[in-house]
Amino acid sequence: MAYDAIETPFDKVDKILGGCATYIALAASQLDVEVSVISIIGDDFEEAHLEMLRKRNIDLSGVETIAGGKTFFWSGRYHNDLNTRTTLQTDLNVLMQFDPKVPTAWTKSEIVLLGNLNPLNQAAVLDQMTSRPKLVIMDTMNYWMDSFRSELDAVIPRVDVLCINDEEARQLTAQNSLVKAAKMIQQMGPKYVIIKKGEHGALLFHKEEVFCAPALPLEEIFDPTGAGDSFVGGFAAYLAQTGTISFEAMKSAIVYASAMASFTVEKFGPQNLETLTEEKIQQRLRAFDQLTKFEIDLA
């Protein structure tokens, strides 16, 4: 959980709620599932933000507050095409002392989603689970591949679904072909590989099967921050709600995930996720349906 300062070609904001856990939880809370967050914040974290999350039935009993500490802060500027960004400032603050503790009530959780963070933190969460979750989903990014590769390599085999973007998949495997990269990642352990391609959608790989979901073509992308987190949060929640772990269920989950990402990029920070209605979500799912459905004569 974090505070961000964000500049886009359209606007800027000096302090807005952020952090992967926030986006994941907000996206997941759109469905009728138990959402429980493990994170760390400083006592500067605003009560109104905690309240907003609690009102959405997000269980924050795994969120540690450090007295006198400051919440993680990230500041970045998006360039004109919104596909690239420059990090202006990163203040780890309380994150430097993060030692995630899984509340006893959660140690048998069926689905564990490891947000994009230090692989040592991700491993520490898995270590505390007293029964093997039905599904472990993990997000990560190039930073951990560059600087924590061995720690990352130790967590990846413990994961069922690895969710990364195309450039990260190429970096992780040294393969240019995403099909080859996904095969190699499956050899590392994860049985399912999701490769996010931003405005070009996402691919899901499992053995010889592939599924491709488009991103919704949007006239304007306002702020891409948190799109990947909302995506993976929506993905996990959809699977939790259906209760089925299968390639077929994951296809639908990825479409739901893409819908969540499409909402996120339409406004600054997580604002759009805070005010979504069931009707808006259904409308968007229909848009995805129309975007992709076709009939062709198959002999």
Added chain:
Amino acid sequence: MAYDAIETPFDKVDKILGGCATYIALAASQLDVEVSVISIIGDDFEEAHLEMLRKRNIDLSGVETIAGGKTFFWSGRYHNDLNTRTTLQTDLNVLMQFDPKVPTAWTKSEIVLLGNLNPLNQAAVLDQMTSRPKLVIMDTMNYWMDSFRSELDAVIPRVDVLCINDEEARQLTAQNSLVKAAKMIQQMGPKYVIIKKGEHGALLFHKEEVFCAPALPLEEIFDPTGAGDSFVGGFAAYLAQTGTISFEAMKSAIVYASAMASFTVEKFGPQNLETLTEEKIQQRLRAFDQLTKFEIDLA
């Protein structure tokens, strides 16, 4: 119609059949439609190549042979990622004197596909049509935008479907957003806009409707030459066979088009298109079906 010399990271070939008309006609000839080509060649053009095309029921009576002339020659090298290429040599040869003549029997054709060529040649074909075709489809590229912009701007309003790639759509409209670019192109005249995104698939725009077809994720792309031409050739032929011009029919046509492109890139030049079977095509269409179909509860 042309001869190409192609270098890829995997292999090279000094002389292979090429040219947009060749790829278009070969892709179109997979379906049971009348395919008629207007082009120009030198007398160096091999009889075996003409014979191969004729055997596929491609009508070459619009192909002019220049005695003592040399066929258009292009030579290029693809870089490691296969997304970029360097043109090594372009010998226009007989193309310099190309003045397309539409055989009288074809002047009432229902579907006219203007391959990627000088917009003056494209206009000359339209000028010779004695009745307005049901559908005019046009492909073009950045070269004509750079050097023949006013000629290009004169043809675009006469076209129903403009088929270009993402970078070209951005260049043509000075819009970064493809949604905005497609809207602006529709304002120029074409009621339908297809934006090709290579390995990321293709988008079809018409009024407020959008359709997105993925590209088939391939382990290895052997030679991208002609993929866009095969795409548009398959698109036109599919519409000709169904006999319906509508957004729904175009969705299916784009999937068929993507299948044709996916075959083309698997081998050097047009080789794969020369030996396709109905069974292989059906198999690939099923792969596209599986790649994209999902079920999600829609209220």
